Amino acid sequence: MLLPHNPNAFTRSPLDRAGHHRRDMAWLDAALEAETTLLIPFHKQRPLVVEESGVVAPGWLGAHARAGIAPPGACTLFLGLDDKGAAHFAIDVDDAAKLEGLGRFDDLRALGPRLSRDDLAMLGPAKAVFEWHGRHGFCANCGAPTLIVEAGWKRECPICSAEHFPRVDPVCIMVPTFGDKCLLGRQRAWPRGMHSALAGFIEPGEAIEEAVARETLEEAGLKVRHVRMHSTQPWPFPHSLMIGVLCEVENDNETIDTFELESGRWFTREEAKLLIAAKHPDAFAPPPFAIAHQLLKSWAEE
Ligand SMILES: [Zn+2]
Incomplete structure (x- = not known):
């Protein structure tokens, strides 16, 4: 079945979400080491962007950059695979100073009209999910701190086992x-x-x-x-x-x-x-x- 044409920004992502990989820790670990993998840092729900000659684009980094910009436990969201099979991740960075010189963190809504359709469709989910993580650190059922699981797409409570999914x-x-x-x-x-x-x-x-x-x-x-x-x-x-x-x-x-x-x-x-x-x-x-x-x-x- 063909999907109907959707005219709206933030739709028609070039990435296949490949959700079956989200629970496969070995696959995710390997993907986060692969040379073809790309990583987009976010800081306070703002993506890293680069601007050249007035053109704005996401500041994608290679997976090798990960260790230098965020601690091992930083929320890393698997966004999906592009048509060549390259994995794309978004990473939540606490310390913006570690990325100095690589671009700037900027507001996605303000940037929106200047980014390409593909870029918006890749950055939008990360913005929404990181925003949700930022406000849902504790279990709504029992109040205990929750853990990030499934490549950033779920939180789980270690005390009462409640599962929490990103809100829409x-x-x-x-x-x-x-x-x-x-x-x-x-x-x-x-x-x-x-x-x-x-x-x-x-x-x-x-x-x-x-x-x-x-x-x-x-x-x-x-x-x-x-x-x-x-x-x-x-x-x-x-x-x-x-x-x-x-x-x-x-x-x-x-x-x-x-x-x-x-x-x-x-x-x-x-x-x-x-x-x-x-x-x-x-x-x-x-x-x-x-x-x-x-x-x-x-x-x-x-
Ligand atoms: Zn709980």
Whole structure:
């Protein structure tokens, strides 16, 4: 089966996760010695990057660098194998000074639009998993310190044996449409003129379409009558899965919840095209890197 084309950043990784190797300590030890293996250091959830002539790329190091930059117990996450079989790992580094001169640690979200699709798809999972490790050092069941196992993809409690897996938080993100126009929202903290899709966390016990209807009613006072799935995007800030939806609403009598949003505004399809092209006179949309842009683009071009 062919996967549907996914337009979103952080998807379509060039790596095969090869999850069957995660429990094979002998294989992992050998991979961490291999000449072809590549290692991307992270410090405080920021990847090492190098910049040359204005082009930013991950600061991949050879596996031999590992001993010099982190202690043996440092969290080392197996990311997968490339099409030549080379293993890729991410390593959590405590002491940034040990990498001085090799590049800089920088914020992945800020870097996002400057990194290639492949780079984002390889760095995103590491950012999300390291963020999770940083906040989940203790067992949620009994409170004991937990151990990192399975090449960084799980934590285990040595006292009560509970297993803990990296979190993924599902978020619905939607563009409500009515006839030939769509509603975008604005948050107070955003730069002047920026408008984007509505969004909210899916709650326990909710289907995606139910969450879309609830959030659209809560944030904009609009009743949803039809939900159309568009695409999804792993969003490692900190570890969400954005579920992109276009939803038709019953009317255009919006009532914006000003606790969550500053305002809402209807844009015609022609205006949406201008937003996508960054040519609208007094508003702009998120960059192509964000699923909100792809949702709006898809609707504008229908
Ligand atoms: Zn426990």
